Every structure is written in C-alpha cells, then in structure tokens.
Amino acid sequence: MNSKSNFNFNFNFNTYYPPKIGIRPVIDGRRKGVRESLEKQTLAMAKAAAKLFLSNIRLRNGKFVECIIPDHCIGGVAEAANVAKLFEREGVSASLTVTPCWCYGTEVMDTDPLIPKAVWGFNGTERPGAVYLAAALAGYSQKGLPAFSIYGRDVQDKNDTEIPEDVKEKLLLFARAAIATSEMRGKSYLSIGAVSMGIAGSVVDPSFFYDYLGMRNEYVDMSEISRRIEEGIFDKKEFVKALKWTKENCKEGEDVNHPSKQATRERKDYEWETVVKMTMISRDLMVGNQKLIDLGFEEEAQGHNAILAGFQGQRHWTDHYPNGDFLEAILNSSFDWNGIRAPYIMATENDSLNGVAMLFGYLLTNTAQIFSDVRTYWSPEAVKRVTGKNLSGHAANGIIHLINSGSSSLDGTGKQRDKDKRDKDKQDKENNKNNKPVMKPFWEITASEVKECLAATRWCPAEQEYFRGGGFSSQFLSEGGMPVTMSRVNLVKGLGPVLQIAEGYTVTLAKDVHQTLNRRTSPTWPTTWFTPILTGSGAFKDVYSVMNNWGANHAAVSFGHIGDRLITLASMLRIPVNMHNVSPHKIYRPSSWNAFGTNDLEGADYRACKNFGALYGK
Numbered sequence: 001m002n003s004k005s006n007f008n009f010n011f012n013f014n015t016y017y018p019p020k021i022g023i024r025p026v027i028d029g030r031r032k033g034v035r036e037s038l039e040k041q042t043l044a045m046a047k048a049a050a051k052l053f054l055s056n057i058r059l060r061n062g063k064f065v066e067c068i069i070p071d072h073c074i075g076g077v078a079e080a081a082n083v084a085k086l087f088e089r090e091g092v093s094a095s096l097t098v099t100p101c102w103c104y105g106t107e108v109m110d111t112d113p114l115i116p117k118a119v120w121g122f123n124g125t126e127r128p129g130a131v132y133l134a135a136a137l138a139g140y141s142q143k144g145l146p147a148f149s150i151y152g153r154d155v156q157d158k159n160d161t162e163i164p165e166d167v168k169e170k171l172l173l174f175a176r177a178a179i180a181t182s183e184m185r186g187k188s189y190l191s192i193g194a195v196s197m198g199i200a201g202s203v204v205d206p207s208f209f210y211d212y213l214g215m216r217n218e219y220v221d222m223s224e225i226s227r228r229i230e231e232g233i234f235d236k237k238e239f240v241k242a243l244k245w246t247k248e249n250c251k252e253g254e255d256v257n258h259p260s261k262q263a264t265r266e267r268k269d270y271e272w273e274t275v276v277k278m279t280m281i282s283r284d285l286m287v288g289n290q291k292l293i294d295l296g297f298e299e300e301a302q303g304h305n306a307i308l309a310g311f312q313g314q315r316h317w318t319d320h321y322p323n324g325d326f327l328e329a330i331l332n333s334s335f336d337w338n339g340i341r342a343p344y345i346m347a348t349e350n351d352s353l354n355g356v357a358m359l360f361g362y363l364l365t366n367t368a369q370i371f372s373d374v375r376t377y378w379s380p381e382a383v384k385r386v387t388g389k390n391l392s393g394h395a396a397n398g399i400i401h402l403i404n405s406g407s408s409s410l411d412g413t414g415k416q417r418d419k420d421k422r423d424k425d426k427q428d429k430e431n432n433k434n435n436k437p438v439m440k441p442f443w444e445i446t447a448s449e450v451k452e453c454l455a456a457t458r459w460c461p462a463e464q465e466y467f468r469g470g471g472f473s474s475q476f477l478s479e480g481g482m483p484v485t486m487s488r489v490n491l492v493k494g495l496g497p498v499l500q501i502a503e504g505y506t507v508t509l510a511k512d513v514h515q516t517l518n519r520r521t522s523p524t525w526p527t528t529w530f531t532p533i534l535t536g537s538g539a540f541k542d543v544y545s546v547m548n549n550w551g552a553n554h555a556a557v558s559f560g561h562i563g564d565r566l567i568t569l570a571s572m573l574r575i576p577v578n579m580h581n582v583s584p585h586k587i588y589r590p591s592s593w594n595a596f597g598t599n600d601l602e603g604a605d606y607r608a609c610k611n612f613g614a615l616y617g618k
Contacts, residue, residue, distance in 0.1 A: 019182030022092035026108040029075030062443040094178030101127035116178040118148035146590035177569035180363035185214035193312025201351035211617030218304040245337035253458025275326035310350035323471030325406025332409040334442040348407035354554040361558030366441040368409035370557035372402035377547035395507040398543035402528040406473035414479030415452035437479040439559035460524035478528040480508025490551040501580035504532035
C-alpha cells in the first residue's frame with residue numbers, strides 16, 4: 001500500500017446539504033376492501049401538502065424545499081420502518097404524517113426523537129381521520145415525542161383535494177420552523193475573540209448551543225485576523241475588486257471627532273483597506289474559501305462551517321486596530337462587491353445570544369437582520385419637553401431608540417420596495433416613494449435597490465472615544481412604516497434559555513425631532529425608531545413596560561410580524577417564551593403543551609419545555 005497521502009484538497013468545503021421534508025401517508029392496513037378504498041385519497045393528501053411546501057418554503061440558498069414521499073402508504077410497522085430508512089437515506093429532517101382515516105397509531109408513527117413532526121388528520125365524516133389524529137397525538141405524548149396537531153375547522157368532502165386556509169397556516173408554520181431547526185443542526189457558531197466589555201451574551205455557552213440548537217462551537221483569537229492580513233492569507237484579486245467597489249459605493253460621512261483627533265487622509269485610506277480585508281477574512285473564517293488553496297493555505301481554506309459568528313472587537317481589537325463595524329454591516333447585508341447574495345449572520349461584540357435571535361429571524365424569513373442596542377425609551381412627554389413637538393401615529397404612545405455602532409444590515413435602511421407594487425421596468429422613482437419599504441430575501445432584491453441602500457448610508461469615521469484604532473461606522477435612518485419583530489434570547493441560571501418577542505413598527509419622526517433626539521447619543525450610528533404593538537396588560541401595557549422588561553442591552557430586529565413563527569420554533573427547541581404580544585389565536589405549539597395547562601399558556605410553555613427538555617440534550 002502506498003503510504004503517501006493522495007488526499008485531494010480541491011473540493012468545495014462549503015457544500016450545502018439542504019434539509020428536506022418527508023411526508024408520510026399513513027393508512028388503515030386492513031386489506032380486502034378498507035385499505036384499497038383509501039390509497040388514492042391518502043396519497044392525494046400527501047401530494048397536496050408537498051405542492052404547498054414546494055411553492056412556499058424556500059431554503060437559505062433561495063431554492064424551494066424538496067419533499068420526499070414514499071411510493072406506498074404506511075399501514076403497519078414494517079412499512080413505517082421502510083419509510084424511516086428511506087428518509088434517513090434522503091436526508092429528511094422534518095416529518096409530516098397525513099391521513100383521512102383510522103390507522104394503527106403506534107404501528108405507523110414516526111419515532112425519530114430528533115426530527116420535528118406533525119400529523120394532519122383530514123376532517124371528514126366518511127372515515128375517522130380525526131379519531132386517528134387524537135390517538136396518534138396521545139401516543140406521541142406518551143412516548144415523550146411532542147408532535148404538532150393539524151386539524152381543519154370545517155368538515156370536508158372525501159374527494160375535496162383543496163387544503164383549507166387554517167390547515168395551510170399550520171402546515172407552513174410547522175414547515176418553516178422545522179426547516180430552521182434543520183439548518184442549524186450540525187453547523188457552528190464561530191467566536192472571533194472572546195468576551196466584549198463584560199457583556200454576558202459574549203460569554204459563549206457551548207452547552208446551550210449543543211443541547212438546544214444542535215450546533216458546535218468554534219473559537220479563534222482576533223489575532224488570527226491580523227495574522228491573515230500580515231501574511232496575505234486572502235484572495236488578492238478579490239481584495240482589489242472589493243476595495244474598488246467600496247470606494248465607489250461607500251461614501252464617507254461626518255467626522256464628529258475633535259479636529260485634533262481626526263485621522264489624516266493617509267490614515268483613513270489605510271483604515272479602509274484594513275476593514276475591507278477584515279470583512280473578507282471574517283467571511284473566510286466562517287465558510288472557507290477555495291481560492292486560498294491556490295495560495296498554499298489548505299487548512300485556512302476550509303473555514304469553520306459557521307452559520308453564525310460573532311466578532312468581539314471592543315476593546316482588545318478596537319483600542320489598536322480599525323473597528324469591526326464595516327465587516328459586521330456588510331456581512332449582515334444581502335449584498336457586497338460580489339453582488340446580491342444571502343447574508344452572513346454576524347453578531348457585534350460577540351453577543352452570541354443576540355446572534356442566535358438574528359439567526360432565528362433570518363432562517364424564518366430569509367431576510368437580513370438588524371442588530372441594535374435597545375438604547376432609550378422616549379415617552380411622549382419627554383419628546384415634547386426636548387423638541388416641543390408631539391408624537392403621532394404609531395409613535396403616539398412613545399418610541400424606543402434602536403441604535404448600534406454599525407452592525408445592522410444595510411437592508412435595514414428600508415430602501416427596498418414591495419415587489420408587487422414596484423414597476424421594475426420603468427423604475428419610476430417618484431412612484432417608488434409611495435411604495436411600502438420592506439426588507440426582502442436576496443433573490444427578490446434588485447440592483448437598483450442595492451444602490452438605494454448604499455446611497456442612504458454614510459460611513460462616518462469612528463468616534464475616538466469608543467474606537468481608538470479608528471475605522472468607520474455605518475450611518476443611516478430606517479424608513480418608517482415597516483412591520484418588524486424585535487427578539488432576544490437570554491440565559492437564566494437554573495432555568496436555561498428564554499425568548500423575548502415584541503412585534504411592532506418602525507416609525508418616521510419629523511426631521512427636526514429625529515435630529516434633536518439622535519444627536520443626544522452617537523449620531524454616526526444607524527438608527528431605527530421602533531414602537532411595539534401594545535396589548536394593555538403585562539409587559540405590553542405601554543411602551544415603557546416593553547423597554548423595562550427587556551432582558552438585555554441588545555435586540556435582533558427582523559422584517560415582518562413573525563412572532564408566531566418564533567414561538568413555533570422555540571417550542572420545537574424547548575425554549576420557553578417569557579414575553580410576547582402575539583395574538584393567542586396565532587400561537588402554534590405541539591399538542592402535548594395542552595396537557596400542561598390551557599388557561600395560562602405562558603406557564604404551560606415553561607412547564608412543557610422543562611418536562612421534555614432541550615431537543616438535543618438527552
């Protein structure tokens with residue numbers, strides 16, 4: 001045997017193995033009349049569910065999800081075992097069982113404890129699909145395998161192949177959350193650096209990531225970035241392209257530093273070159289770069305299989321080197337010098353818990369995320385006192401100032417427009433002003449929208465009080481009128497992780513009001529004025545209560561009112577939700593949660609999550 005290694009490094013380190021949904025048509029196994037009469041209808045249910053998923057559920061790469069359906073129904077344990085093997089071979093990571101009839105519950109059930117599962121029992125009168133559904137769910141609960149129940153409100157005829165709207169909602173909620181769990185499993189959180197300024201969220205807890213998310217933890221010191229800069233471990237051709245793009249599209253903004261502390265033009269040019277290299281290197285650390293193989297850096301080319309990362313920055317890096325604001329903002333955005341692409345989720349100050357909230361929002365919407373300090377609550381009275389003006393509209397009850405040193409995606413400017421209302425051919429700018437601002441998945445973003453996001457952003461020289469090493473912070477103002485959801489994961493000793501959710505809107509303030517309020521803090525950073533939807537009770541009694549009950553200094557902001565999606569995902573992962581303003585009728589959790597109480601849903605959620613334990617922490 002030849003002992004010399006013939007290992008070929010020339011392969012794609014970032015191969016994407018997409019999650020798939022397996023659909024299980026289960027059936028009454030009695031032959032000679034019963035099963036034969038149900039085969040066609042049962043398979044039709046499976047195909048109808050697949051059709052729904054194939055036109056509504058997209059993966060991170062923009063492609064629609066693939067569904068795996070066996071070529072036979074499942075009438076007993078032998079067929080169930082065969083389908084389980086099929087799903088294993090095909091890489092299925094979410095399981096939907098469908099039936100219009102009675103089946104032998106424990107014989108046909110899916111028993112893989114790591115695959116999220118749902119059961120759709122057809123609401124008809126000819127065969128007792130609802131009876132099987134109840135029996136199956138009881139079996140799943142008894143075995144400690146929480147499953148989601150899907151049962152239409154209205155009775156259908158047996159030959160009705162349409163999926164009712166209420167059933168569609170549950171199918172899609174389940175599928176989106178199940179795919180999100182699958183996207184995280186086996187991936188890494190890459191910690192670039194360590195703890196930033198004593199922020200607890202940057203004390204990365206590997207047990208949380210492994211037990212609840214199924215993720216690994218990878219760590220590199222920030223000196224790895226300086227090493228790669230000094231030793232030239234990056235794609236030189238891409239750097240030339242990236243720097244050219246940056247100079248043409250990233251315009252410098254105001255320099256608020258005292259004239260005696262302002263950097264020279266030579267120094268600023270050096271800082272631009274450095275932050276562009278930092279961006280490329282951080283991306284390479286996350287997902288690898290095959291171009292590094294040609295440079296002789298096979299190990300560095302592999303990356304860390306990271307779906308999420310965090311950059312410590314302050315203070316060990318930023319007291320000496322240019323800050324990470326540019327790298328965080330550009331990576332989090334849906335575009336860069338290589339064009340329009342999926343975001344790389346990067347948490348500032350290595351706040352891994354806020355990074356997880358960003359990741360949840362991204363996987364559930366496929367849109368870029370805003371990372372912010374939950375900076376200040378402005379009451380109507382305080383705004384009146386300071387500016388002499390009254391707040392109105394969504395802002396009438398007060399606002400929360402969301403702002404951070406530049407890590408928010410540039411998508412957060414709100415300069416993208418609703419694709420259904422945009423004349424893409426004429427590009428009528430005046431007409432676009434009347435369209436609603438949105439944040440879109442990368443495959444829907446146009447080149448002109450990228451230009452508008454960039455044009456709405458200025459890159460201000462870093463404030464020396466914060467960043468002695470210089471750098472540039474993004475400065476923009478989010479457009480008002482966007483429905484958004486603010487969320488945050490917190491860890492509590494003895495309890496574990498909890499999730500907070502606040503649905504609301506971005507708001508537009510009068511220009512002079514914005515200027516007055518914004519300049520009381522760091523005016524060179526991106527601002528999002530946010531107001532939550534109030535319920536009149538608890539943490540959502542008023543805007544002050546939302547701010548007062550928020551569990552940390554950071555929040556992730558996602559486009560759309562996605563609180564229901566976050567709640568469904570959290571229940572799959574066994575993370576209780578301690579604060580939300582989602583309408584009760586939109587909350588969708590496994591049927592087992594009902595056994596822990598049906599009046600106090602928040603308390604039942606805590607009890608159920610504790611009882612079943614972390615998804616991967618068995």
